[in-house]
Amino acid sequence: MTAIIEVDKLTKRYGNKRGITDVSFQVEEGEVFGFLGPNGAGKTTTIRLLMALLRANSGTARIAGLDVWQGSVEIKRLVGYLPGELALDPGLTGGQILEYFGHLRGGVDQAYLKQLIARMDLDPSRKFRQYSSGNKRKIGIIQAFMHRPRLLILDEPTSGLDPLNQQEFERMVREVRDDGRTVFLSSHILTEVEQTCHRVAIIRDGQLVRVGSVEELKDIKLQEITITFASAVPIEAFKDLEGVEQVDMLSDGRTVRLSVQGQADAVIKAAAQHSVLTLTSHQPSLEDIFLRYYEGDGVAAKEVSHVVQ
Numbered sequence: 001m002t003a004i005i006e007v008d009k010l011t012k013r014y015g016n017k018r019g020i021t022d023v024s025f026q027v028e029e030g031e032v033f034g035f036l037g038p039n040g041a042g043k044t045t046t047i048r049l050l051m052a053l054l055r056a057n058s059g060t061a062r063i064a065g066l067d068v069w070q071g072s073v074e075i076k077r078l079v080g081y082l083p084g085e086l087a088l089d090p091g092l093t094g095g096q097i098l099e100y101f102g103h104l105r106g107g108v109d110q111a112y113l114k115q116l117i118a119r120m121d122l123d124p125s126r127k128f129r130q131y132s133s134g135n136k137r138k139i140g141i142i143q144a145f146m147h148r149p150r151l152l153i154l155d156e157p158t159s160g161l162d163p164l165n166q167q168e169f170e171r172m173v174r175e176v177r178d179d180g181r182t183v184f185l186s187s188h189i190l191t192e193v194e195q196t197c198h199r200v201a202i203i204r205d206g207q208l209v210r211v212g213s214v215e216e217l218k219d220i221k222l223q224e225i226t227i228t229f230a231s232a233v234p235i236e237a238f239k240d241l242e243g244v245e246q247v248d249m250l251s252d253g254r255t256v257r258l259s260v261q262g263q264a265d266a267v268i269k270a271a272a273q274h275s276v277l278t279l280t281s282h283q284p285s286l287e288d289i290f291l292r293y294y295e296g297d298g299v300a301a302k303e304v305s306h307v308v309q
């Protein structure tokens with residue numbers, strides 16, 4: 001395999017504020033690579049450096065063997081880029097904007113463009129200013145995909161999309177992958193990256209904390225399950241179950257809150273021994289996961305230090 005993106009000790013400071021520090025990773029041609037981190041971690045900064053919209057203070061970044069700064073014109077020909085925020089002429093319709101991008105790329109396959117518009121469920125006759133943020137995102141996604149680029153660089157592509165559009169987007173990413181093309185996408189949502197990516201880099205406070213396969217993420221994945229029973233249940237019934245990290249009994253004496261790593265099977269089976277009124281489950285935000293797993297200075301806590309690469 002050959003690397004299509006090679007980032008080595010890339011550093012960007014904004015005055016004396018940190019942007020990113022010593023970020024290094026490689027993305028192989030043909031993989032879907034996730035760039036995961038909470039708000040303000042440095043995802044957009046890294047992507048803007050790759051797109052030569054910002055200049056690094058030190059370090060290097062190459063795309064398809066070309067230095068991103070010196071080769072930026074050539075690189076733009078092989079990349080489909082979705083910025084974090086799209087500022088486009090508010091008076092143009094979606095269709096006109098896509099036509100404009102098509103011309104910039106020297107013409108695109110109109111049948112494929114129509115198919116993308118239909119799949120994203122976009123009305124191209126509306127003016128950009130009338131679009132909701134989700135529809136603006138769709139325009140951005142379509143323009144990034146429509147010329148079938150060798151590499152897609154997508155900054156939080158699904159933010160603002162409803163679940164149906166998100167699923168369609170995931171299918172589009174899989175098609176790109178099946179074509180042997182490469183996708184680099186940023187996200188702050190663990191499950192989203194899990195759905196689409198082969199490998200993931202996690203960035204926090206401007207520094208990479210780990211790079212690994214999606215399977216390795218399972219040890220930072222937690223779910224919080226809250227179960228309310230019809231009557232009081234002993235907390236001991238849940239303490240030693242497989243996957244249970246923490247159990248708390250709420251003050252009503254019949255609601256149990258559990259942090260569970262991996263499968264919830266043992267918890268569900270234990271709960272089923274009693275009369276259950278309600279059961280809810282949610283995944284904590286990446287910020288919460290990081291608070292739990294990484295100490296304030298960014299040093300990995302011992303639970304995960306063995307897999308930090």
Ligand SMILES: Nc1ncnc2c1ncn2[C@@H]1O[C@H](COP(=O)(O)OP(=O)(O)OP(=O)(O)O)[C@@H](O)[C@H]1O
Pocket residue numbers: 014017018019020037038039040041042043044045046084188
């Ligand atoms: N133009 C700027 N001037 C000063 N500081 C900036 C600038 N742009 C970004 N930063 C700072 O750099 C850090 C990284 O920001 P960045 O936008 O890259 O993060 P992000 O991971 O993309 O976050 P988000 O998901 O919120 O977009 C933050 O601390 C941010 O405040």
